[in-house]
Amino acid sequence: MPHIQHAPVVRPITDVDIPAAVETLTRAFADYPYTRHVVAADDHEDRIRRFQELCLTRVGMVYGRVWVADEGRAVAVWAAPDQDPSPAFAEVxxxxxxxxxxxxxxxxxxxxxxxxxxxxxxxxxxxxVGVAPEAQGQGLGSAVLVPGIQAAAHAGYPAFLETSSERNVKFYERLGFEVTAEILLPDNGPRTWCMRKDPR
Known part of the structure; x- marks a missing residue:
């Protein structure tokens, strides 16, 4: 029997998904240029785990929107402008x-x-945003991002992101994002791209 590629099921996150989503994000960022640059090397993975858990549970789930696909093997965390996330950032x-x-x-x-x-x-x-390493290349990354991109466009807002991976730039360009800035971070930091997609 040939393996039939089913369209990923994408849905808003629930509390039950949090452990899997945090695990996915931790693994996705275990060796990412930006986090390598700004997060200490000692206990690096544990620091990344706590960092991602804060972004997910204190920012995204309270002040934004979060979607998961494939039981949390892909997750996208957005801050939305409908409520001011300043209190979360002040806390976090x-x-x-x-x-x-x-x-x-x-x-x-x-x-x-x-x-x-x-x-x-x-x-x-x-x-x-992250996809578990073993689940990459199956369209989960774009699938889990589309609801946020569509919600932003529907509300008339631009969608914005930053990435420190040149490979990611191509991926986001396929989703309609355009590079607005290319920055070499100070202190021998990685090259980082700012990208945005304006509502049509």
Missing amino acids: GPLLGDLAGDRAAAYESAEQAVAPYRPQEPAWFLNT
Whole structure:
């Protein structure tokens, strides 16, 4: 019997999905140029896990929207402009600083370098997205991103993201994003691209 590729089932996250989603994000970012640069090397994976869990549960699930596919093997976390996420960032900011450890200065300088290129107007901001390594190449990444892209367009907002992987740039371009800035992060940081997709 040939294996039939079924369209991924994408749905909003529920509390039951959190452990699988956190695990997916942790594995997806275990060796990512940006997080390598801004998160301490000691206990790196545990720091990444806590970092991603904060983004998922304190920002995305409270102030934005989160979708999962394939039982949490793909997850996309968005901050949406309908409510102001400042309280979450005020709460999470110091925790992220702690998680950065001896890379806290690099984290600060990276944030400052990218800040001028972020949208000044309300926008849907892709906080984090990941696909479990063994599930890559099956269309899960684009499937889990489409609901957020469509919701942003439907509400008349641009969608915005940052990536430190050149391979990801091509992937997002296929989804209709355009590069708006290319930044070499200070302190020997990785090249980082800002990308946005305006509502039609």
